[in-house]
Amino acid sequence: MAEMQGLMERLERAVGRLELLSAGSHRPPGDCGEVNGVNGGVAPSVEAFDKLMNSMVAEFLKKSRILAGDVET
Numbered sequence: 902m903a904e905m906q907g908l909m910e911r912l913e914r915a916v917g918r919l920e921l922l923s924a925g926s927h928r929p930p931g932d933c934g935e936v937n938g939v940n941g942g943v944a945p946s947v948e949a950f951d952k953l954m955n956s957m958v959a960e961f962l963k964k965s966r967i968l969a970g971d972v973e974t
Contacts, residue, residue, distance in 0.1 A: 965972045
């Protein structure tokens with residue numbers, strides 16, 4: 902019985918550590934936080950991709966929905 906109690910305590914400690922790790926890992930997309938003690942922010946390539954998606958690609962998708970048919974798919 903004491904062995905089972907010891908296992909339960911170890912399991913509870915392990916779950917607690919995993920929950921702490923999980924809580925710290927939820928960040929917005931593109932935000933890598935610190936890597937090796939350096940916080941570089943969002944990479945320029947990610948910013949350029951977002952700009953492209955929110956401008957030309959968004960406009961293309963909007964117009965393709967209007968035309969429908971094969972263009973939409």
